[in-house]
Amino acid sequence: MTTQRTSGRRKQALAAAAVVAALLTTAACGGGDSDGDGGGSKNGAAGFDAANNKVAQADLAKKGGTLRFGGAQDADSWDTTRGYYGFMWNFSRYYSRQLVTNAAEPGKAGAGVTPDLATGLAKVSDDGKTYTYTLRDGITWEDGKPITSKDIKYGIERVWAQDVLSGGPTYLKEVLDPKGEYPGPYKDKSKDKLGLKAIETPDDKTIVFKLPKANSDFEEMLALTSASPVRQDKDTKSKYGLHPFSSGPYKFHSYNPGKDLTLVRNTEWKQESDPVRKAYPDKITVQFFSDANQLDQRLLSGDLDLDINQTGMSPQGRTTALKEHKANLDNPVSGYIRYAVFPQSVKPFDNIECRKAVILGADHVSLQTARGGPVAGGEIGTNMLPPSVPGAEGQKYDPYKIAGENKKGNVAEAKKALEACGKPNGFKTTIAVRNNKPVEVATAQSLQASLKKIGITAEIDQYDGSQTAGIIGSPSNVKKKNYGIIIMGWGPDFPSVQGYGLPLWDSDYILESGNNNYALIKDKEIDGLFDKYVDTLDDAGKQQIATDINHKVMEGAYYLPFVFEKFVNWRSSRLANVYTSDGYSGMYDFVNLGLKSSK
Amino acid sequence: MLAYLIRRLFAAAVMLVVIIMVVFGIFFLVPKWAGVDIASSFVGKQADPAAVEAVRQKLGLSDPIYSQVWEFFKGIFTGRTYSGGGDVTHCSAPCFGYSFRSEQAIWPVLTDRFPVTLALALGAALLWLLFGLAAGVLSALKRGSLWDRGAMVVALAGVSLPVYFTGMIALAVFAFGLDWLDAQYVPLADSFTGWFGGLILPWITLAFLYAAMYARITRATMLEILGEDYIRTARAKGLREPVVIRKHAMRSTLTPILTMLGMDLGALIGGAILTESTFNLPGLGQAVLNAIKTQDLPVILGVTLITSLAVLIANLVVDVLYAVIDPRVRLA
Numbered sequence: 001m002t003t004q005r006t007s008g009r010r011k012q013a014l015a016a017a018a019v020v021a022a023l024l025t026t027a028a029c030g031g032g033d034s035d036g037d038g039g040g041s042k043n044g045a046a047g048f049d050a051a052n053n054k055v056a057q058a059d060l061a062k063k064g065g066t067l068r069f070g071g072a073q074d075a076d077s078w079d080t081t082r083g084y085y086g087f088m089w090n091f092s093r094y095y096s097r098q099l100v101t102n103a104a105e106p107g108k109a110g111a112g113v114t115p116d117l118a119t120g121l122a123k124v125s126d127d128g129k130t131y132t133y134t135l136r137d138g139i140t141w142e143d144g145k146p147i148t149s150k151d152i153k154y155g156i157e158r159v160w161a162q163d164v165l166s167g168g169p170t171y172l173k174e175v176l177d178p179k180g181e182y183p184g185p186y187k188d189k190s191k192d193k194l195g196l197k198a199i200e201t202p203d204d205k206t207i208v209f210k211l212p213k214a215n216s217d218f219e220e221m222l223a224l225t226s227a228s229p230v231r232q233d234k235d236t237k238s239k240y241g242l243h244p245f246s247s248g249p250y251k252f253h254s255y256n257p258g259k260d261l262t263l264v265r266n267t268e269w270k271q272e273s274d275p276v277r278k279a280y281p282d283k284i285t286v287q288f289f290s291d292a293n294q295l296d297q298r299l300l301s302g303d304l305d306l307d308i309n310q311t312g313m314s315p316q317g318r319t320t321a322l323k324e325h326k327a328n329l330d331n332p333v334s335g336y337i338r339y340a341v342f343p344q345s346v347k348p349f350d351n352i353e354c355r356k357a358v359i360l361g362a363d364h365v366s367l368q369t370a371r372g373g374p375v376a377g378g379e380i381g382t383n384m385l386p387p388s389v390p391g392a393e394g395q396k397y398d399p400y401k402i403a404g405e406n407k408k409g410n411v412a413e414a415k416k417a418l419e420a421c422g423k424p425n426g427f428k429t430t431i432a433v434r435n436n437k438p439v440e441v442a443t444a445q446s447l448q449a450s451l452k453k454i455g456i457t458a459e460i461d462q463y464d465g466s467q468t469a470g471i472i473g474s475p476s477n478v479k480k481k482n483y484g485i486i487i488m489g490w491g492p493d494f495p496s497v498q499g500y501g502l503p504l505w506d507s508d509y510i511l512e513s514g515n516n517n518y519a520l521i522k523d524k525e526i527d528g529l530f531d532k533y534v535d536t537l538d539d540a541g542k543q544q545i546a547t548d549i550n551h552k553v554m555e556g557a558y559y560l561p562f563v564f565e566k567f568v569n570w571r572s573s574r575l576a577n578v579y580t581s582d583g584y585s586g587m588y589d590f591v592n593l594g595l596k597s598s599k
Numbered sequence: 600m601l602a603y604l605i606r607r608l609f610a611a612a613v614m615l616v617v618i619i620m621v622v623f624g625i626f627f628l629v630p631k632w633a634g635v636d637i638a639s640s641f642v643g644k645q646a647d648p649a650a651v652e653a654v655r656q657k658l659g660l661s662d663p664i665y666s667q668v669w670e671f672f673k674g675i676f677t678g679r680t681y682s683g684g685g686d687v688t689h690c691s692a693p694c695f696g697y698s699f700r701s702e703q704a705i706w707p708v709l710t711d712r713f714p715v716t717l718a719l720a721l722g723a724a725l726l727w728l729l730f731g732l733a734a735g736v737l738s739a740l741k742r743g744s745l746w747d748r749g750a751m752v753v754a755l756a757g758v759s760l761p762v763y764f765t766g767m768i769a770l771a772v773f774a775f776g777l778d779w780l781d782a783q784y785v786p787l788a789d790s791f792t793g794w795f796g797g798l799i800l801p802w803i804t805l806a807f808l809y810a811a812m813y814a815r816i817t818r819a820t821m822l823e824i825l826g827e828d829y830i831r832t833a834r835a836k837g838l839r840e841p842v843v844i845r846k847h848a849m850r851s852t853l854t855p856i857l858t859m860l861g862m863d864l865g866a867l868i869g870g871a872i873l874t875e876s877t878f879n880l881p882g883l884g885q886a887v888l889n890a891i892k893t894q895d896l897p898v899i900l901g902v903t904l905i906t907s908l909a910v911l912i913a914n915l916v917v918d919v920l921y922a923v924i925d926p927r928v929r930l931a
Contacts, residue, residue: 162650163650163652163686166647166650238688257703258889290876290879294876294878300775
């Protein structure tokens, strides 16, 4: 192994970067078709934001062809039980189906749940504790055998085997077996390994879930990839992610971790059995890159159709794309909020007025700029509920006038808050930020500069980003290191206040390690609202509770939101039937992407 | 000569054992002393306590360290079975460890990626030797000429410019700008022309850096040697200049070049990280970069060992060649 002889040449590298940027801009001009803002022609790009919350060029999609993804990061696992990356959940719909799934609709409608393997949504008992589904006819595995209710039960049971299949979401385990009584299928002593009592399969077509306690988001949890069926005789345990057995329209052809992945048509899948997936292309390829700039170059030159990671182009590629190929770009809201959080265990952040001083004193425009500006970074965040979550009010709810009169920071108001906090001359604190996220480091520096104006001296501690759970996820460590401000970000696992805020704000989720309730919020009202939320079955009632929880969190001044994050994502001119979906945090809905030509 | 060879082989074997112990110590002992839970590092960010415990069992991390080293060492020759958490994973010999991130044995990953890195390193080495030596010798022979100055300026640029810079320039101009080359790696088994075309730019980029260094070293060494008494004697004896250069000066010049080549090739075999990353070549360098990003320790450990082994072998070959070039070495 060598890093070659390049160290100690930073100055040259900076100069080089400028030349390279200029060259790449020139080079990219020749790479693709020339398009401006408009477009929408048959062979050209659909136009800027043409696929953002709406369907672009749906009627141009043809059957056939190869859809080419690129990515700078491989999935954490392609095993439906183990994957937790958002793009993995999105991509997994090519080879896995669930009882219900996200609707194949653009924007907010895409966050709704629609029947997939099941004939309809659940028949829910009056007490909200029993969910019954009937399976469709014609649903098959890649070898042609029918998918049964027992396959679905077994697939869900795998979530319990965390000692072998770690990494994925465990909502179903917590809701169906809160006491942790079931040992998981690999330690199950029953003959058929289907010993989980909370799920019944009276016949191959029927599956019944019996919850010990109602949870109004249960069907959302069943739409997660971790609720996919897995056939027992095809379960290769920890190695399943290397070649999952397909229940969807495509199957694994080859996979080399970190290198490439190819899916081909599952010829046993029947279109009439699947109301969600269109399955336009014949083949789907994914090529992984270790350099994000290379990936962007391949997108710009037309070698690839889209980025599987869907986390936005890198600054260099983005600049070129916005200048030369704007019609190939969409600028969706990601569903993430980027923020600073104040642990109450670290003085003086136990005092709400000191927390308010930071919120009021921060220069929110400068923080937004550090995140990438309004296009690549997102709109200034004014509260803690992502716009994609039902009950969110977006910038309309702005209790600290963050996007209004205080957007450049209100020194006078901040100083008043400092006086009320008993620190009229300010105080010293530490900002903790991950060292592997340059944008977060820039945000910390921006915050540090604006806090200086109100007398708060903040040191920045860049910690090892890969050790987040053990460093900022440990409340005792946070207190020991005097981390008064932690820079972080969070997105919903599923679009509800439970799927987003429960681990952040509910006191039951304060953990000794792997904690996400960094502010250490112990508010009985918030806890009570979450309890009420899971019992509330009507949508209007759920939305109101979500709004109320968000208000309580903001009133407590535990957070300083930076942005409602946005990305700049690329779609090639070959793509048709393209749309972003709130069900996948503003990503394109992969499963229904088509190509304009089958060649 | 045979005795010399046996001595060197024995030394190499001892060195290999020492390397394994040191590398193992760095990856397993140092984190332990620093209070880092190695099992958590193996599992990853979303580490469930049950998964961490299973990995601890599988790797025997609670066993005494000498036992862990022995199991690892033994695994290279006999293979290894990892059991824990109700799952059994077998890693066939030679087992250089197992990645619990990608659920793969390390050895197949290394052997899969090794040919790419080898092709990159050997192709580039051929180019840099050809151009580096030629430019160095000509510069030394035409000292102070326009050629000499021009070649040394280019060499200075080559040494100074980082490979990712020249790589990106090459890609921007020849692949994306002029569209002369595809610059996409294609396995040799799929297409020779595709494979060759995909490697041209990486070869040239890597060779540009090394050729520049070799040219400068060759020139300096050659100039020094041309001033030696035995060269003057050779010329005084009436030998023709090409013979003096080829038979006397070049032979002596090659000795330090050979040492450099051994070290450089050995190190590159372990993965030319920047070149592979810039051109997205699926070699060992890219594997180790991905592993660093995802904290996949077994892959880093495996590539580190392979690199050490490559450097060791390269040095062994250099030592043997040394003995061929300079018979005095055999007696040392």
